[in-house]
Amino acid sequence: xxxxxxxxxxxxxxxxxxxxxxxxxxxxxxxxxxxxxxxxxxxxxxxxxxxxxxxxxxxxxxxxxxxxxxxxxxxxxxxxxxxxxxxxxxxxxxxxxxxxxxxxxxxxxxxxxxxxxxxxxxxxxxxxxxxxxxxxxxxxxxxxxxxxxxxxxxxxxxxxxxxxxxxxxxxxxxxxxxxxxxxxxxxxxxxxxxxxxxxxxxxxxxxxxxxxxxxxxxxxxxxxxxxxxxxxxxxxxxxxxxxxxxxx
Amino acid sequence: xxxxxxxxxxxxxxxxxxxxxxxxxxxxxxxxxxxxxxxxxxxxxxxxxxxxxxxxxxxxxxxxxxxxxxxxxxxxxxxxxxxxxxxxxxxxxxxxxxxxxxxxxxxxxxxxxxxxxxxxxxxxxxxxxxxxxxxxxxxxxxxxxxxxxxxxxxxxxxxxxxxxxxxxxxxxxxxxxxxxxxxxxxxxxxxxxxxxxxxxxxxxxxxxxxxxxxxxxxxxxxxxxxxxxxxxxxxxxxxxxxxxxxxxxxxxxxxxxxxxxxxxxxxxxxxxxxxxxxxxxxxxxxxxxxxxxxxxxxxxxxxxxxxxxxxxxxxxxxxxxxxxxxxxxxxxxxxxxxxxxxxxxxxxxxxxxxxxxxxxxxxxxxxxxxxx
Numbered sequence: 001x002x003x004x005x006x007x008x009x010x011x012x013x014x015x016x017x018x019x020x021x022x023x024x025x026x027x028x029x030x031x032x033x034x035x036x037x038x039x040x041x042x043x044x045x046x047x048x049x050x051x052x053x054x055x056x057x058x059x060x061x062x063x064x065x066x067x068x069x070x071x072x073x074x075x076x077x078x079x080x081x082x083x084x085x086x087x088x089x090x091x092x093x094x095x096x097x098x099x100x101x102x103x104x105x106x107x108x109x110x111x112x113x114x115x116x117x118x119x120x121x122x123x124x125x126x127x128x129x130x131x132x133x134x135x136x137x138x139x140x141x142x143x144x145x146x147x148x149x150x151x152x153x154x155x156x157x158x159x160x161x162x163x164x165x166x167x168x169x170x171x172x173x174x175x176x177x178x179x180x181x182x183x184x185x186x187x188x189x190x191x192x193x194x195x196x197x198x199x200x201x202x203x204x205x206x207x208x209x210x211x212x213x214x215x216x217x218x219x220x221x222x223x224x225x226x227x228x229x230x231x232x233x234x235x236x237x238x239x240x241x242x243x244x245x246x247x248x
Numbered sequence: 249x250x251x252x253x254x255x256x257x258x259x260x261x262x263x264x265x266x267x268x269x270x271x272x273x274x275x276x277x278x279x280x281x282x283x284x285x286x287x288x289x290x291x292x293x294x295x296x297x298x299x300x301x302x303x304x305x306x307x308x309x310x311x312x313x314x315x316x317x318x319x320x321x322x323x324x325x326x327x328x329x330x331x332x333x334x335x336x337x338x339x340x341x342x343x344x345x346x347x348x349x350x351x352x353x354x355x356x357x358x359x360x361x362x363x364x365x366x367x368x369x370x371x372x373x374x375x376x377x378x379x380x381x382x383x384x385x386x387x388x389x390x391x392x393x394x395x396x397x398x399x400x401x402x403x404x405x406x407x408x409x410x411x412x413x414x415x416x417x418x419x420x421x422x423x424x425x426x427x428x429x430x431x432x433x434x435x436x437x438x439x440x441x442x443x444x445x446x447x448x449x450x451x452x453x454x455x456x457x458x459x460x461x462x463x464x465x466x467x468x469x470x471x472x473x474x475x476x477x478x479x480x481x482x483x484x485x486x487x488x489x490x491x492x493x494x495x496x497x498x499x500x501x502x503x504x505x506x507x508x509x510x511x512x513x514x515x516x517x518x519x520x521x522x523x524x525x526x527x528x529x530x531x532x533x534x535x536x537x538x539x540x541x542x543x544x545x546x547x548x549x550x551x552x553x554x555x556x557x558x559x560x561x562x563x564x565x566x567x568x569x570x571x572x573x574x575x576x577x578x579x580x581x582x583x584x585x586x587x588x589x590x591x592x593x594x595x596x597x598x599x600x601x602x603x604x605x606x607x608x609x610x611x612x613x614x615x616x617x618x619x620x
Contacts, residue, residue, distance in 0.1 A: 004611065038563060039576070040514060042499055055495030113593075113600040152481065152523075167470040170414060170551030172481075172521035177556075177575065180563070184579030188586050195590045203601050205608045 006218040011086050011123055011211055019076050020212055026069040027186055030142075033062035038180055066146055073139050086123030092133040094126070102126035110199070118204060120223050128196075131189075138185050145179040258297040258460070265330060272297075275327040282529060283454040284476045296461035303460055304359050304367040306398055307341035310391040311384050311418050311427055312373030314343055315446040316409040322532070323449025342386065353387055360401050368459060369402035371395065371430050374411040374418060378426030395433060404438045404465055405430060406455060413443035413473075414551040421555050431472060438465045441472040445548035448529050451477045473523065482545050483519035485527030488512065506542065516560040517544030524549045 012020070036058050043054070080089035094100055106127040109119045119125060124132065148165025149172055169175050201208040211217045219227075256264070262272055273294060280289040309317075340356040347355055359367055373391075376383035381390030399405060407430045410416035418427040431439050442455055455474055458466045466474040483489065491497070491511035498506045498515050513520070519527075522545050526537040538545055544560070547553040563574040598605070 040495055040497060042497065042514075043495055047494075049490040049494040049496055052494035052496065056493035058495075059493075111593075113596050115600050115603075118604060153484075164470060170471070171523075173518075173547065173550055173552060173556045176521060181575040181579070184575065184582060187579065188583055191583065191586050191590065195594075199593070199597060203597060203604055203608075205612070 005221040007221055007224040009122055009217050009219055010215055011217045012215040013084055013087065014215065015079055016083060016087050017212055017215055019072055019079065022068065022072045026065050026072065027190065029065045030062060030069060031183055031186060033058050033065065034183055037062060063150060070143050073143065091124050091129040092136065094130060099126050103130060120204065120219060122217060122219055122227065135189060138182055141182050142179065145175050149175055149179065255301040257299060257301050261302060262327065267327060271327065275325050278325050279453060279457050282450045283458055293457060293461050300460060304363045305370060306356060306359055306367055307370040308372065308394065308398060309342050310371065310373030310375050312409065312411045316372045317343055319446035319449045320452045323453050360398065364401040366403055368404055368406060369398050370406045370408055371412045372408040374415045374427040374429055375433055376425035377428050383425035392433065399434045399437055402437060404440065404459065405434060406440045406442060407431065408442055408452065409447055410443045410445045410549060413441040416445055417554050439472055440465055440468065440474060443473060443549040444524060448525055448531060450529050451525055477525040478523045480523065481520060482522045482524050482526050486519050486539055488539060512539060512544040514562055515544055516558065516562055518547030519545040522547040522550050
């Protein structure tokens with residue numbers, strides 16, 4: 001069979017890759033330390049309390065990583081407006097019919113495993129983008145509830161910006177519940193996320209996994225040219241509308 | 249508060265009751281310390297109680313168990329009870345006043361007419377709002393009606409206890425009577441929330457004395473509780489806190505760790521999410537508080553504490569999944585189902601997309617051949 005020419009596309013910019021791995025590290029660290037805070041293991045120690053501080057250190061790590069997580073998250077939101085087209089916020093919020101159409105395609109091909117078809121997206125596919133939208137929401141929920149709980153322990157103005165959050169729920173009770181339950185969203189998401197990366201790499205052979213390390217993805221030339229043409233058409237359509245608008 | 253009539257001052261009332269000046273000064277010092285004032289604060293308190301005529305107080309009892317009143321009359325200094333709860337200071341309180349029936353109602357209306365905008369309305373208990381409030385009626389009128397009437401002319405409202413602040417036990421699911429906290433029914437009046445089931449007597453006295461001494465509502469937090477008493481979690485002032493930071497926990501109430509007095513976090517202590525002064529002020533004249541006697545805090549001053557059970561477990565039940573369900577169990581099941589789904593998907597991929605994958609492999613091998 002014929003080999004295909006692949007075009008190299010620079011998809012994930014360095015700040016995005018950096019964000020991704022810092023985020024991954026933070027989520028793993030926060031899940032582990034957070035779970036320990038919720039359910040501390042029974043270390044039977046003979047030591048006096050004054051010589052031990054492991055639970056305090058664990059909490060410290062949780063809070064330290066949460067700051068990194070927050071700033072990293074804020075940076076990603078910023079990059080959604082200044083980054084390249086694959087990082088743009090429009091990848092995550094369905095704004096047109098094409099977005100929904102592509103989501104349905106992804107569901108058919110990737111989840112219902114429609115036979116011998118492959119869906120080739122250069123950046124995030126529409127379904128992934130839409131799911132990331134909810135992931136960002138979960139990030140926001142964790143930041144709000146987490147720093148809301150933390151505010152009472154801190155004198156710094158930054159966490160105290162979140163001091164209004166417990167008031168919404170009448171206290172810390174429900175806040176903890178939400179914060180803890182949302183952790184499971186991250187765990188389940190991570191499992192699916194990693195699997196789907198492997199899946200795409202496996203059935204497409206386009207370097208899905210390594211793209212988040214080097215930033216490169218590869219795409220078949222004919223698909224690439226089709227994309228390019230569509231892109232041009234859209235641009236012309238947009239220009240035409242603008243000119244029409246100016247005339248009117 | 250300016251003396252608006254020829255009523256005697258607090259000090260005069262006390263002298264009439266047989267308290268010496270020394271007793272009076274002791275009380276002022278004690279209460280100033282509880283209020284968290286600096287040393288000179290005692291003089292401020294003394295000055296205020298000497299020059300201000302007593303503030304008229306109407307104390308309503310709605311859906312409650314009177315544990316707030318009980319706690320109050322047992323606060324550490326007897327003057328607290330004498331000054332504020334005794335009949336000299338309370339113009340209306342069903343539980344403790346001598347009058348009853350029409351006479352009691354008359355006393356209440358007299359206070360409302362004589363001191364509009366001056367009296368303090370203390371509310372103990374929540375107000376039922378279902379079925380036009382028939383679940384709590386006094387003198388043939390619903391609590392909701394009485395609350396609106398008395399609140400209209402009040403200078404400030406003090407919501408005593410968790411019932412008045414967040415509904416407490418009677419507002420627990422399914423809240424059959426529609427028990428509603430005061431702040432949801434009265435608008436446009438300063439409301440001081442003093443939650444707890446009951447609140448600490450000294451805290452209650454401190455709030456009242458603050459009103460009298462400074463003539464204004466104490467500084468409140470976002471939820472409306474006086475910061476002086478509710479800005480710290482029980483956890484922050486707990487003497488067992490070092491065990492928490494050291495990760496030394498009681499695993500069950502009958503283990504060795506419990507004997508050693510380790511942290512009660514893992515047996516459900518709500519100290520880390522409960523804002524109250526129990527750790528410093530303690531109870532029964534500063535004798536002890538729940539954690540000191542080996543039982544975790546149940547979070548009685550927090551909203552919905554009754555629904556956030558069980559008390560003896562760290563992770564509370566997850567709503568909507570029945571009893572004995574917590575976020576971790578549900579999360580574990582979801583993660584397991586996900587893993588199973590992934591396994592099925594992986595197998596499905598290899599079956600359904602076999603041609604696609606084979607093509608890829610063939611293509612790779614082709615290229616490999618060309619290289620060699």
